[in-house]
Amino acid sequence: MDIDVVLPCLDEEAALPWVLERMPDGFHPIIVDNGSTDRTTEVAASFGARVVHEPRRGFGAACHAGLTAATSDLVCFMDADASLDPRQLPRVADPVVSDEADLVLGRRVARPRSAWPTHARLGNAVLAGRLRRRTGAPLRDLGPMRAARRLDLLALHLADRRFGYPLEMVLRASASGWRIAETDVDYLPRTGRSKVTGTVRGTVRAVADMRRVMAEQNQMAAGRS
Structure with missing residues (x-):
């Protein structure tokens, strides 16, 4: 089974070779460049990865651009900074494949x-x-490595284009009655400095985005009741 893997990227030239070399057979990387100023796109292309350009800045914007560009039945997401090992993608994909x-x-x-x-x-x-x-x-983690079926994800009509995107995905999936599961994956020292977790400011910004999404979804749920 072919599976597309969405990797949002912003200046990940140094990390991409390790990431793309470890992509398992049948998993096809979609590099979503979100305004890199280094050689991210050139490195991605040299490894045969598909490159998508998303000019609108934002983690969610990059993730959703990759989702809409994907063509496989099942789609995975993961960070491109070498903090996650692509060889562990089957851990998150297999439970979806086996229904x-x-x-x-x-x-x-x-x-x-x-x-x-x-x-x-x-x-x-x-x-x-x-x-x-x-x-x-x-769930004990809002992990960035995840898997779901492409058409089902598109049907969720995810709207956030910032750091709230991963949380909105889980909230909307739960509201739609999805079976949500979790499996352990290794979290490794990333290559380069993180745009989010590497600084307190970045973490605060991400948490604020997620709290905003949580509040918006709560209001929507209250409106439906």
């Missing part, structure tokens, strides 16, 4: 522990706890 789940997230297990800064790990834990209470989904 055991509709959306699978990779729960990040830091190896070593310092790979995941404390401020980012704590912020994620707080949001994951709220998400469990809101949806009942057994």
Whole structure:
């Protein structure tokens, strides 16, 4: 089974060779360039990856551009900074392929522990706890490595184009009755500095986006009741 893998990118020239060399057979990378100023697109093309350009800045904008460009029945998402090992993509894809789940997230297990800064790990834990209470989904992490069927994802009509996109995906999937599951994946020291978790400011911005999405979805749910 062919599976498209969406990798949002912003200046990931240094990390991409390691990432693309480790892409498993049958998993086809879609590099979504979100305004890189380095050789991200040239490196991606040299490895035979499909390159999509998304001029609108934002993590969600890049993810959604990759989703709309994908053609396979099943789509995976993952970061392109070498913090996640593409060889572990089958861990999140297989339960969807076998129809055991509709959306699978990779729960990040830091190896070593310092790979995941404390401020980012704590912020994620707080949001994951709220998400469990809101949806009942057994999630301990809003992991960026995930898998679902393409047409089902498009039918969710995801609207956020910033850091709230991953959270909105889970909230809308839960509201639609999806079976949501989680599996462990390694979280490694990234190549280069993170635009989000590498700084307290970036983490605060991401958490604010996710809280905004949570509040918006709560208002929508209240309006339907």
